[in-house]
Amino acid sequence: MIAGGSIENPQEPHCGGGVRAELLAAAGEGLMSMPHPAQQIRFCTSRDGVRIAYAGCGAGPPLVKTANWITHLEFDWESPVWRPWLSALTRHQR
Numbered sequence: 001m002i003a004g005g006s007i008e009n010p011q012e013p014h015c016g017g018g019v020r021a022e023l024l025a026a027a028g029e030g031l032m033s034m035p036h037p038a039q040q041i042r043f044c045t046s047r048d049g050v051r052i053a054y055a056g057c058g059a060g061p062p063l064v065k066t067a068n069w070i071t072h073l074e075f076d077w078e079s080p081v082w083r084p085w086l087s088a089l090t091r092h093q094r
Helices: 018-033 083-089
Strands: 040-045 051-056
Touching: none
Parallel strands: none
Antiparallel strands: 040 051
16 A cells, blocks of 8 residues: 555545546636736846746736746646635735
């Protein structure tokens, strides 16, 4: 046995796959149909020549969200995890 599932059937849910993925998808369905403000993706170059992408969205004083271990400027808006946060934060910040 491994974490609530068996080696023969790793999709048996406890943490990941199967039911959990379906629940996350169902929870995100309403979020996916909500429009989000258009972001403007721009690039800057550091002193050592590295190009850094950043996005601006919303209105008000700037707020910086740092990258986590897996970040994508466009796909974060489609994530059922990040979309509610991004929507709330862009109401009063950019």
